[in-house]
Amino acid sequence: MSGSSQVILDSNIVIYLSQKKLSIDEVFEDDKEYAISLVTYMEILSFNFPSKEEERFVRKLLSFFRIIDITKVIAKEVIELKKKRKIKLPDAIIVATTLVEDAILYTNDKQLHSVEYLNIRYFEC
Secondary structure: OOOOOEEEEOHHHHHHHHOOOOOHHHHOOOOOEEEEEHHHHHHHHOOOOOOHHHHHHHHHHHOOOEEEOOOHHHHHHHHHHHHHOOOOHHHHHHHHHHHHHOOEEEEOOHHHHHOOOOOEEEOOO
8 A cells, every 4th residue: 555645435434434334443544634536425325324323424424525526537537447347337436536536445345456556445344
């Protein structure tokens, strides 16, 4: 893992935090900046939460992250990723965002390990 100080959180990490499958201390470090892709924001807020308490927790958590819009540069990276490998569009957007931002992706998605040049930290849940 490189010395990047920016972290992009995959949707599954935020959901696992809300379900207490991961703890805040396992995921967050003081010297990192945390962000999410706009697609992650949409995926998470469209999730059917089992309780209002969990939804409030997620909304509060999301308020601390920078939300990265899908730019033309990110879109071009998505297109290249989709041409090279079978990857779902939301995952391609998250990966492309991480690559363009030169960040570390925190995820639970093992399929993303095969993406070249992707700086990734995998969380077992």
